[in-house]
Amino acid sequence: MTRADKILLAGLLLVSLLSVAAAGSRFFLLSGKSEPLQAVIMSQGKQVRRINLSAGGRSSFAVQGRSGYSTVEIEGGRIRMLNAPCSGQICVKQGWIEHSGQTIVCIPEEMLIRIEGAAPVDAVTR
Amino acid sequence: MRNDTRRMVFLALLVAMATALHVAEGMLLVPLPIPGVKLGLANIITLLTLHLFGFKDGFTVALMRVVLGTLVSGMFLSPGFMLALTGAVSSTLIMALLLKYTRCFSMVGVSLAGAAGHNIGQLLAACLLLQSSSVMYYLPVLLMAGIPAGLITGLLLNSLLEHNIKSGILNDFKRT
Secondary structure (H helix, E strand, C coil): CCCCHHHHHHHCCCCCCCCHHHHHHHHHHHCCCCCCCCEEECCCCCEEEEEEEECCCEEEEECCCCCEEEEEEECCCCCEEEEEECCCCCHHCCCCCCCCCCCEEEECCCCEEEEEEECCCCCCCC | CHHHHHHHHHHHHHHHHHHHHHHHHHHCCCCCCCCCCCCCHHHHHHHHHHHCCCCCHHHHHHHEEEEEEEHHHHCCCCCHHHHHHHHHHHHHHHHHHHHHHHCCCCHHHHHHHHHHHHHHHHHHHHHHHHHHHHHHHHHHHHHHHHHHHHHHHHHHHHHHHHHHHHHHHHHHHHCC
């Protein structure tokens, strides 16, 4: 390893740690209060559904993805991918999400679930 | 003519090795609960080709590896293939530029930069594919994971090239 290698390594470490801190603090700020939250479900680049999560209650429905139907479940202000026809099942294993800014992504099905809602702060300078 | 054939055979061997590594790596279980994190063993071959034969051949080997590797694993032309392709292209570009225009990095530095380039390129492609920028929140995780992966591949290559200085096994192929 040369000196330049070590400098690059240290730089990369610093950048990744800073970005972890930045993303972490943003999540922390955004998930501070329970503002009205909405779940947006995108499939193949189009928004297919927008649901109010703060209303509570329990429901599930099917969403058409790239190769078939996935089931999305909502319960008590949380949302999850109940089942999906994809091979990795990463979206299903991720489980529930409930805070503004959180996402579930299913690459094989080209689906995305995102929680949107008013942030407890007006703006964040970065 | 003889040298052309020799070069082609060696490049074909490199593509075969890279494909084998790509597929074998896909079968390995990563001991982390994070999707998308991998060692990038096939990157060793890309970097070796860049070092021995230069930009054009390194690019060819990387592209052929992605196409063959995804054909074997049944992912060809799937969204996962697009991500692998953009990752390979961006990391090869960055590593080629570093190899050509800088002298101060060893293989470790080049491979680290390649790993970071791979992750950034891949996430940009995921952003386009999903038409959402929130995928970028995943970048810190991938960057972190890319550091040990880039270190390991870089150190492996360093020791390979060191061994080559002693034994001269690769020099025979370099003379084309």
